[in-house]
Amino acid sequence: MLEGTIIKGIGGFYYVDTENGLYECRARGIFRKQKITPLVGDRVSISVVDEETKKGVVENIEKRDTELVRPPIANVNKALIVFAIKNPKPHLSLLDRFIVLAEKENLEIVIILTKADLDDENTLDEIKGIYELSGYKVISVSNKTKLNIDKVKDELKGNIVVFAGPSGVGKSSLLNEIDSKFELQTGEVSDKIKRGKHTTRHAELLKLECGAMVADTPGFSSLTLDSISENELKEYFIEFEEFDNCRFGFKCIHENEPSCSVKEAVENGEISKQRYESYIQLLNEIRQGKRRY
Structure with a gap:
């Protein structure tokens, strides 16, 4: 065989x-x-x-090392989460959803911020500040100016990688820059709804000249956290771990408990306030979802 x-x-x-x-x-x-x-x-x-x-x-x-549900792909070991600086406007709560799901699968995560040449409001520095403080590598790229395309190639080498992110942020365009032989179909972002057209119709692994395999997948407009419990969510906000010595120990979910080290770290600027607020938002969403069943 x-x-x-x-x-x-x-x-x-x-x-x-x-x-x-x-x-x-x-x-x-x-x-x-x-x-x-x-x-x-x-x-x-x-x-x-x-x-x-x-x-x-x-x-x-063979037994799978990892298994993603959306997109349905096995044995991925790295996630490149791709968001645009502009057009469409980056929604960080959605970015955090992608991060949580990738962390749940124990994937190495790199955040790619595309369309850096359109950054006229210092959005790039703001987002990089949030996620580098949280412990993630952030790479800004521009297909137009070829900014940091080589850095993305270095992240791909020797890995099976999923490109994740909403529609219209330039995942297929970035892959075309990395390896032009693919000539992947790309779509324009609709001026009317500011959301990308779904130009990629199925999950497919693409072999790159740099020795990687990447998954070009449909863009997503929403992601659910149905498989994650209230007590589990905190594990996927990796910056919490350093400060997870709360009064109530592992039972603390860093919300309303007294003497919470994570909340103190937020107040001291050691944990991003935006990330913490996103955590609380997702926590409440999980609770609401459980109440429906």
Whole structure:
């Protein structure tokens, strides 16, 4: 059998990249009985049905290191979360949702801020200040001026990476700058609704010349936190950990409890006030969601 990685899945067909080339495969019926659906990013073993036409069957799926739900991709180890400085306006609460979900999957996170050439209100410095204080690497880029494209390439090398972020921020355009052979379809942001058109229709791993595989995925306008509990959320705001020596210990959710070290750190400017307010907003959203069930 051949070993490879599923790089695309459409209509029950799985396209597996192997050392002998790309094979179009069906999955064995046993996966359906076991309620297992092959995912883009899965490391698999295939049997070859027809070498001339490159047809095969997925026989085995290796254990996944990670599994994302939206987008549905396996074995990603790094998330590049892409937001624009302008057009569309960056909504930091949405950025924090992406971060929380990536932290839940234990992914390394890098924040990419696109359209840096449009920064006429110092938005870039403000956002970088918030997230660098929180412990994240932030890279500002411009496709127009080629600013820091090489830095993004360095982040990609040797990784399976998901590009996440809302529509219209320039994920596909950035990938085109990184590796022009893809010539990915890009879309203009609607002037009427200021939201990107969904130009990417399915999850697909793209092989880069720099030795990485990246997932170009549909943009999202909302993300839910249904799988995260009230007590769990604080774990995904990584800057809280340094100050997590509260009076009530691990039971403290850093909201209304007295002698809370996290709240004190916010007051002292050691934790971003914006990030803390975002945490409280998400905490309340989780509670409201649980009440509906």
